[in-house]
Amino acid sequence: MSSHVETPLEYRSEQSQMNILGFWIFLGAEIVLFSTLFASYFVLEHNTADGPAGQDIFILKDVLIETFLLLTSSFTCGLAIHSMRNHNLKGLLTWIVITLLLGAGFLYMEINEFIHYVHEGATLQTSGFTAGFFTLLGTHGAHVTLGIGWITLLIIQLVKRGITEKTASKFFIASLYWHFLDVVWIFIFTFVYLKGMVM
Amino acid sequence: MSTQKQHRFPWNHVIGFILSIALTLLAVFVAFQTDFSSNVVLWIIGSLAIFQALIQLFLFMHITEGKEGPVNVINMIYSVFLALVIVFGSIWVLTSGHAAM
């Protein structure tokens, strides 16, 4: 755990560098994907037909809890990478497990939130607004679910193989994905929830 | 190639985390506790969101590290340009013509 100067493990091989770069390009595509979801949501936002509008159903407290869960999980995921770069497998695994638990907590909250909306009469089929809302949130939630599954597989590999050039680069890529989901959430929080409640 | 030192204590992560929590609370405060017009509120909370996204990109995702740091930055700038075109373009096209009447 010295503070020696070295190339992080995940960047050592040519193939790992390409994998990381490829994933960044993929994240570029993800930005386009989510901006399409946002654009459609904004266009449909006021088309509530006979159903409720955002300010009728959003609950600030629940949304804030979800936000803090996800922000904290992004932080712990960063700490996991920090441990990995210090070759500290135990620290790495501890932080990943905490990250996943926070992610699962976020999903639990979000599913409850959706159930609440359905009880309020806002289902996927109610209006243009609810269609745009649920697909935007649902796509993000599906990404979180996929991320939890993916990182769980990586935990098994890390336990089996330890921190190697390959496992390090795989986990580094998964961490990029996790942070990116937080970035998307910030915009959902701001432009769906806050905007919906204020305007 | 990035040859950055690994600190014993991950200051940049802690700073990033504190900032993101603070910015979130600030956005809530601006949205609910101030008397700005809704347009002004939107501009402020939008800027706070962009600032938070930059924190994630630079402090958590280390966008500039590695051989391809510049490529990553160009890629992100281009993606943001696309995002702006898609979002503002769609809103403009779909709400300024007959649809708006």
Place this chain on the structure above:
Amino acid sequence: MSFDEILVTGDPLIFASQIAIGLTMIGLIALITYLKRWKWLWSEWFTTVDHKKIGIMYIISGVLMFFRGGVDGLLMKAQTSRPGLEVLDAQHYDEIFTTHGVIMILFMAMPLLIGVMNVVVPLQIGARDVAFPKLNALSFWLFFVGAMLFNVSFVLGGSPDAGWTSYFPLAGKEFTPGVGNNYYAIAIQIAGIGTLATGINFVVTILKMRAPGMTWMRMPMFTWTSFITSIIIVAAFPIFTIALLYMTFDRLFGTHFFTVASGGDPMLWLNLFWLWGHPEVYIVVLPAFGMFSEVIATFARKNLFGYKSMVVSVAGIAFLSMLVWVHHFYTMGNSAAVNSIFSLTTMMIAIPTGVKIFNWLFTLRKGRIEFSTSMLWALAFIPCFTIGGVTGVMLAMAAADYQYHNTMFLVAHFHYVLIPGVVFAVFAALYYWWPKMFGFKLNEKIGKWHFWLFVIGFNMTFMPMFFVGLDGMSRRLYTYSESTGWGAWLGFSAIGSLILAAGFAALCYNIYWSFRYAPRDVGSDPWHARTLEWMTASPAPHYNFAVVPEVEQRDDFWHKKKREETGLKKADLKPVHMPNNSWMPIFLASAIGLVGFFLVFEWFTLAIIASVGIVIGLIANSFDYDDGYHIPVDELEEEEREWRGDLK
């Protein structure tokens, strides 16, 4: 829909196709079994991760799809060849023009271009493969599964029939019940994900795997255009992913994205479709520009005129491509400001395109031109494409477009862009790179027949459409009365389409003839070309280059030949690292195809069961630590001696 209603019945044409498809399948399976080729197919092709073989599979699929789309086109021409004909009924005609459009753009143009990119780009930059070979195989199989899913629609369940643009509200469940449009939404989605992966793959390949010394300004033009194309793919395809997802939700789950009632917005579909659809035009046309640049430079025996302006104009087109989408629906009722701005951006595209045309002309100027078949395609491309281009500027003017919109004039315009821009280019590329793929040339004499029949047929078919379009004939018109006076024009056009088809038949015969009789001793560089792919053997060995070449300038191979430095030193040989074959891509794509098929018919339980296959594939992939293998030096030496003679 219940199981016994799946098979489409009642139409003699479709019944005949069902029998033909059934017999062909049985025949193929019997033939492969008789020749004992199953193992060979599996290990050499189905599980391959070799970019050249994947490219060849793309090209074969593309040619097959060209046949299917072409038959659709011929049926349309037969139906409209005379006033008041009843070759097809209205419903069948709707299905045919829908599948013609989708197949020609997404399952013919895309795989042919991506196929050539796959074969050529790694060779041109001196790489051993693409950045992610397994992902590349997955891309191909996703495309293939998507194409097959789309194609079975006309025998199982019914074809989509709302046009290749599938505008809402027509394409919604309310006005188009049945499963036809479910096929549209799901089959294109599957193929589109494969294309997105290809885009990412080639961006990284070209960024990271260029031979030492190949700086940005030393890259061959086809590599440049492939790079920019890949960037546009990454930028545009996610938009379509979402649009198709919404369509799927509207049709399968009753949401209100694009419906007229309950707060949906049908115009949102148009907006998203063309946000993807216009960049898509440049995705198919830019690689073609690169192909022509290589062919023209090679057969004019000159370096490409204005290389840097070419690069800048390609990048400029890529940038503008994202800013012009509204010109497809000026008549939707946008505000005057919207139409004016998009008119401007659209017309600006003519500037970089014009730059290219002049660059090609100046490359030809004072060149020692060799009229090979691929050069003929390039030469015919310039005037034909220019007609498509200038009519495009006419259409770009929003006010005038109210006259042209949705007429045959528009149909003629985009065929004049896409056929010279894509099909001519792919033909030029096939004749040009064929020896690199297979080790022999296509016959030049049959090639000239192919060329003249196709070009004459093309002009005869589509030129009359400009005139009937200006005269008011709208597109997708299934029949018309004698009093319109269009009968002569459209009859002429139908005869043209037969000549066009004869041209395509000549290509197929050429492939057959050349496989059997063409001489095999064409050497590694039959055209005296300029770029790196001609430095290695024909057909290219599976490791591409025994020693990765060092690049010192643009058209490096041309200069190395002059200095006689293309030889290989034995001492430079080192073991070559190669990826192993993998069953994962074909397995994963098949599982996804199966889920897609069940979703088309809205059999959700079966879809969920089948998606277990996807999960298994993904998990297996995550645990795969296969590192590939090394080709030892003596094996390399042996293979290189075979075509070089003695090594130094």
